[in-house]
Amino acid sequence: MDKFTQLTAIAAPMPNENIDTDQIIPARFLKTILRTGLGKNAFAAQRYDGNGAERPEFVLNQEPYRHAEILITLDNFGCGSSREHAPWALLDFGIRCVIAPSFADIFHNNCFKNGILPIRLPREICEMLMDDARQGSNSRLTVDLEKQVIIRPDGETVSFDVDPFRRHLLLEGLDDIGQTMAHDDAINTFEHQASRAWVPSITMETTK
């Protein structure tokens, strides 16, 4: 997982509530064998028409928002199915941070697992940040996870809360696996116990 420390990027405004995971990535794209590659189908229904052509009115089809790395939206983002394909699709599109008044629980968890920072802020502030975002390419937001602040284009700051343990994982770029790997010495010691000498190895030669 990539570290998340500080991000200065274009933010895309999506002033809707209840954007569900079916909208983020429709079910027909779940048959993939990859976590990657879902970005081109993120928000597919809003993004493309029946012929697969881009709908110019959709925000992520517009400049500069097709380069957005931050999404600002409204209540209950990520509701619906638990599919981890939703954060996978956002990440693959390039989104590293989502700002909203509230998130669906499972989606919120899934974001952290995949190196995406979800930030909860009061609705007025989300709307204010959306106004900043509407100023286009001159208006970049900076999200500083270390200091827990968002720096607006005019230099003003907005602070936010985040679970300290999860903040630590993001700052260090650690996922569950990374966490467990920090216990590598203990795993090594366990593996080399004399009492485990009977456990056979399976080698390529022997399966042929």
Add this chain to the structure above:
Amino acid sequence: MQVSNSPRTLFDKIWDDHIVERLEDGTCILYIDRHLVHEVTSPQAFEGLRLAGRPVRRPDATVAVVDHNVPTSDRSKPIEEPESRLQIETLERNVAEFGVPYFPLLSASQGIVHVVGPEQGISLPGMTIVCGDSHTSTHGAMGSLAFGIGTSEVEHVLATQTLLQRPAKNMRVFVEGKTGVGVTAKDIMLAIIGRIGTAGGTGHVIEFAGSAIRDLDMAGRMTLCNMSIEAGARAGLVSPDETTFSYVKGRPFAPKGEAFEQACAYWRTLASDDGAHFDTEVTLRAEDIVPSITWGNSPQDVLPVDGIIPSPADFKDPAQAAQVQRALDYMGLEAGQKIAGTPVDVVFIGSCTNSRIEDLRSAADIVRGRHVAPNVRAMIVPGSGLVKREAEAEGLDKIFLDAGFEWREAGCSMCLGMNPDRLTPGQRCASTSNRNFEGRQGPGGRTHLCSPAMAAAAAVTGVLCDVRELIREPV
């Protein structure tokens, strides 16, 4: 690492012996001895490793096999379904890249992951065994702690050979006495699920104990543990004994020589201590168990073969009554009728529940000298290439083929509608698999779960029937 001196269950012992570290909040880093991998739940996990630049920590504790997507017909032709083909090719690419041992489709050892593991001596007593598949519980028959995991956890095990886990509760199911003629491990398990329900084992690991369990061969114990998941349990367990040790001895990947003796000495300690605490205990009398069959869309919808299909009116709870009605409608059955005598269209003998040589022998005993009823499509799908070979060496293939059965290649086949073997809407199937959910064997398909002998009896009579009426005197 023994945590206390108080009497421990079999589960506690295996658990304690695999704790790498106990974290502050009680979560344990649990060491995993065997990781079995198949084509459906592993692609994103390998992709995760690749993206993070991580190797598989213990390729020598990992084994991959293809089973869910594979056709069970002629294997010399390329796989037609593009998405199935892609999943299989992806697994092949991943095992090559990460150095994971793999039984390819054309290997004689290929088969259903839960048949291959024990058969090869990959799954051994006292081990922790995981796989991205709920029926990993099957391997508990070896006296190992075996359970299914999700794709993120698959990646976690590939990378660290451990899992973050909290201990389960202990449940013990005693089956005491001698089972009657025509009663198999499948009937015992269906009776257990009928008794405790599909949520009865939730949060527990079930240890199966008692004289009727001791009397079972390893195939029977695997059938039992396989369906622990249908009883809601995380895993099933049978304490390893001489039956287990003689099964394990000489298997390709089992320890040899001195290592085998060392292992056996350890395995003999793997029994629940007298006075060990079980959160739940259930006892069944083997004599009460009869050949059984399911009528509805949940494995707990089980009837003795001479039973009567229930009516919604039998249920006070309106939600339950509605569910019964829905199942009757889906299954195309009449309340109040006998289940026996219901005509079948398809008979499927296979799946990780019942596709071992012992299962095929018990079906062949019923089929020998008889013929599949007209209008029944009957298929035998051995659990592995080795089971198939062994059956052929015994001449079982000839018995089945002469009777009009299809004799197919190993795989999950009609257990789930993922490969070309599927029921068509409305078709009724006597099946030796483990799930009778709506659409499980194909959209609109109607599944009746039963033992291989009962399925064979349905094949030759064309109706669901009591296998005991077809059992001949031993010659």
